[in-house]
Amino acid sequence: MDKKLLLGKRIKELRKQKKFTQDYLAEKLNIEPRQLSKLETGKNFPSFETVIALLGTFNITFEELTAFEHLNSDIDYKSKIIEEVKNLDKEKAQCIYKIIRVFFN
Secondary structure, three states, rough: OOHHHHHHHHHHHHHHHHHOOHHHHHHOOOOOOOHHHHOEEEEEEEEHHHHHHHHHOOOOHHHHHOOHHHOOOOHHHHHHHHHHHHHOOHHHHHHHHHHHHHHHO
């Protein structure tokens, strides 16, 4: 999925988590609401100034802002799970197994 679209979805997700309206967030970012709409729909990338304002408004790091892998519908989640589990020690693997079993019982 396109990075612009993923970033836009992430901004919208963060805005909704904070229960901000588009108008309120746009005001905090010092941009027009239609500019925010274009960011959220993936039509535009935010400017550097807007990125800095987003980080401050949401009180997050750049890494947290760009943590949008979960929004990508093209991900092969089974492969991702297997990849992550390969590196676990026995105790953590056992814990994960128990959690997964809950979903199948």
